[in-house]
Amino acid sequence: MSEILQYKRMNGVFHRMNALTKVIFLVFVIIAAIISTDPIVLLGIVAVIFLLSIAGKMHMELLRQVPMLIFLSLGLFLLTIITMQAGDTVGYLIPSFIPLIGGVVPITSGALTFAMILSLRFFVMLFAFQIVIISTQPRELVHALQTMRLPVDYTLMLLIAIRFIPSLQLEGKRIQEAQLARAYNPGKGVKGKINSMAPVMIPLVSNALGKANVLGLTIDLRGLRTMKRTHVMENPPGAADYLMIGGIVVCVVLFVFYYAMNIGLI
Numbered sequence: 520m521s522e523i524l525q526y527k528r529m530n531g532v533f534h535r536m537n538a539l540t541k542v543i544f545l546v547f548v549i550i551a552a553i554i555s556t557d558p559i560v561l562l563g564i565v566a567v568i569f570l571l572s573i574a575g576k577m578h579m580e581l582l583r584q585v586p587m588l589i590f591l592s593l594g595l596f597l598l599t600i601i602t603m604q605a606g607d608t609v610g611y612l613i614p615s616f617i618p619l620i621g622g623v624v625p626i627t628s629g630a631l632t633f634a635m636i637l638s639l640r641f642f643v644m645l646f647a648f649q650i651v652i653i654s655t656q657p658r659e660l661v662h663a664l665q666t667m668r669l670p671v672d673y674t675l676m677l678l679i680a681i682r683f684i685p686s687l688q689l690e691g692k693r694i695q696e697a698q699l700a701r702a703y704n705p706g707k708g709v710k711g712k713i714n715s716m717a718p719v720m721i722p723l724v725s726n727a728l729g730k731a732n733v734l735g736l737t738i739d740l741r742g743l744r745t746m747k748r749t750h751v752m753e754n755p756p757g758a759a760d761y762l763m764i765g766g767i768v769v770c771v772v773l774f775v776f777y778y779a780m781n782i783g784l785i
Contacts, residue, residue, distance in 0.1 A: 526656055531575035532759050533654035538663035540760040541651045547767050548647040551774060552640045558632065560777075561639035568646045577653050581646050588645060592638035599637070605629030652681060683727070690726055694719050 528534075533541065548564065555561050572578040600612055606629030655663075657678055664674045698718050 527577075527580070527653050529576050529654070531577060531654065533571075533575035533577065533650060535757065535759060536654070536763065537756045537760050538655050538659035539666055540756065540763050541655055542660070542663045542667065544763055544767065545647050545651045547770070549644055551770070552643040554774075554778075555640075556636060558635045558639060561636060561643060565639060565642045565646065568643065568650065572646070572650055575650065575654060577650055580653055581649055584645060584649065588638075588642055591641055592634075595637050595641075596631070596634040599630045599634035600624065600626050603627070603630040603633060606632070657682065683730075686730075687723065687727060691719055691723050694722050 548568065551564060552561065555564070569578060569581060572581050597612075601624060604625065604627055606627045608625045608627055609631070610626045612624035612626055652660075661674055661678055664677070665671065703718060
């Protein structure tokens with residue numbers, strides 16, 4: 520499994536951008552994904568983000584996350600079909616020809632549309648987060664958030680949460696490999712997958728709690744509570760930054776125009 524939310528040194532256009540520009544890009548993409556209720560619009564946003572990742576030489580990192588996103592999307596589709604009944608019935612989750620239980624769970628067009636919207640939102644948000652985190656060093660991200668007047672406590676919590684994800688992922692992989700090296704055989708099938716979780720999750724949670732304690736002591740030793748900050752050098756805004764900001768402004772205008780037409784204001 521490839522690591523997610525991990526900075527990588529590359530020579531792409533996003534790596535040369537100012538961190539504040541990338542944060543503005545991320546905020547815009549998240550807002551656009553939340554307010555968009557048209558699957559075509561969301562699919563277009565996914566395509567644009569993927570094209571930007573190609574320009575930034577990060578498209579392979581995004582493609583490695585597609586299997587996980589597809590798995591999450593299938594879970595969303597199943598959950599939505601079971602819990603939401605809206606629109607026309609297009610089929611049944613359990614075929615009607617099965618005796619007794621056949622035709623019990625209908626699949627409606629409204630549930631399929633809503634599940635598709637949620638799935639595409641996951642694609643948009645994870646792709647955008649992946650691009651920003653891959654191309655931004657943690658200290659630059661912290662400086663950008665502080666430039667936006669975000670309190671230092673919340674900035675620190677966000678940074679720690681982002682950094683813990685790849686650390687826990689790598690730690691879980693090592694624990695799983697250690698269990699396999701000890702000839703642990705949980706069995707096959709679904710039962711085997713469930714049995715294999717406990718020997719990984721218990722030491723993983725224990726190690727995470729230990730790291731959190733050490734991290735808290737380290738923060739105190741480095742004098743965070745004094746709130747005295749040192750100046751951090753950052754990349755000055757360049758042509759790519761101004762081009763990105765201009766593109767965001769154009770997209771905002773197009774979004775406003777599109778939704779104004781839909782509600783009849785134009």
